[in-house]
Amino acid sequence: MIVWKEQLFLRKRKILKFLANLNLKCFLQDFIEKSLGNQKKISSIIKPKD
Structure with a gap:
């Protein structure tokens, strides 16, 4: 029973880690x-296109 709970806990931790990484x-x-979008906006403001 204790081992089963431990396995479940480890599995949950793995899933949580995976979700955190995602x-x-x-x-x-x-x-x-x-x-990048902000950089483009800023550069277009600094250098207006003709």
Whole structure:
């Protein structure tokens, strides 16, 4: 019984870790896209296109 609970706990921890990694990747991707978009906006303001 105790072993079974331990296995369940470890499995939950693995899943949580996996989800945390996914969230981090999505967050980083979103952050990079936003910062790149902001850079484009800033550069277009600094150097207006003819």
